[in-house]
Amino acid sequence: MRKFGMVLAATGLLLSAVGCSQGSSAKTGGEGGSESVAVVLKTLSSPYWKYVEAGAKAAGKDLGVDVTIVGPSAESQIMEQVNMIEDSLNQSPSALVVSPSQPDTVVPVLEQATQSDLPVLLIDTDAEFEGKTSFIGTENYTAGQEGGKLLASMLQKGDKVALIAGALGNEATDKRIKGAKEALEKAGMKVVAEQPADSDKTKAMSVMENILQKDPDIKGVFSANDDMALGVLRALDAKGLKVPVIGTDGTVEAVQSIKNGKLAGTIAQSPYDMGYQGVENAVKAVKGEKVEERIDSGIDVITKDNAQEKLEFLQSISK
Known part of the structure; x- marks a missing residue:
């Protein structure tokens, strides 16, 4: 990864990790680092966001910067995230990196x-507001389109498919679903x-069970994230159905599932790079x-063709 070759000029020091008691937090950085970057993610409870966290931590260590990382207990905890952003700002950081849930x-x-x-820099999910410094991430609509194309390549015209979305109002997962739907249709x-x-x-397992009751002849499923894709697989396995399921995010569990011949594929973003580049550009x-x-x-x-290679990389950054 790229590194700056000089110690950064002193400004405010970000204090200890902040956030609501239900959420999670982590802090890293070079010893004596004087610049500070507050990072507020959608959550720290899923593998995808752990990769973002790992990237942000690595950047803090490489650049000698104090980095505090917080996230709610779940992506659906919208107001908890807002409170965490406000708490982070009260600590007077040098810069703020956010992945907005809503x-x-x-x-x-x-x-x-x-x-x-x-x-103020955004990662993973964009938002329009005056004074934003940058958005760093995958174009979620494009990711969804690629997922839809991949699933379609495994099916026949006229086949029935299901789409498993994220929380209502989650712009990133909404755009993935939109892209996949258009590609599939x-x-x-x-x-x-x-x-x-x-x-x-x-929840995805339960949702898929309900879908199968109405449409037992589903031939393919696209999921807006890997955790939901794996939940869908459980529901399908329980029915003894072999249906291709495409996830999104490229988590270790999902890639291992692909390698094992379970999940059909995933559209991997670069969460580690998002976290790293978020802090670096801040x-x-x-x-x-x-x-x-x-x-x-x-x-x-x-x-399955490239799952082993991706798995080795993910395992290396998870250590």
Whole structure:
């Protein structure tokens, strides 16, 4: 990874990890680091966000910067995240990096932050507001399209498919579903179900069970994240059905499932890079260096052909 070759100039020191008691937090950075970056994620309770956290921690260590990372107990805890952002701002960080669970709800507090000239960068999920420094992440619509195309390549025209969405109002998962739906319909598939499962494995299993009661002849499923995809697999396995399921995110559990011939594929984002680049570009902004308004962290289509290679990388950053 890229590193800056100088110790950063002193400004405020971010205090100990903040956030509601129900959430999680972590802190890292170089000893004596004087710049500080507050990172507020959608949650720290899923593998995907653990990779984002790992990337942010690595950047803090590489750059000698204090990085505090917090996240609610679940992606559906919208107001808990808003409270965490407010708490983080009260600690006077040098910059703020956020992945908003529900952009419209978070925007007012982010606008307040930019009014004091604080660099505010978004990762994974974008939002429009005055003074935003940058958005870093995958184009979620494109990720969904690639997932839809991959699933369609495994099916026949006219086959019935189901879409498993995230929490209502989650812009990232909504865009993935939109992209997948358009790709599947363009390829001649029939979308007969589109249900939210709150990015939760257990809920996704229950949702899929209900879908199968109405449409037992489902031929394929696209899920807006890997945890839900794995929950869908449980429901299908219980019925003895061999139906291709495509997830999104590229978590270790999902990639292992692909390697084992269970999950058919996943559209991997680059969560580690998002976390790293979020902190890296936040530091650039603090130093007055140019930061691109949009930075694409890219996607990777994972099937059984390349699952082993991806698994080895994920295991290496999870240590």
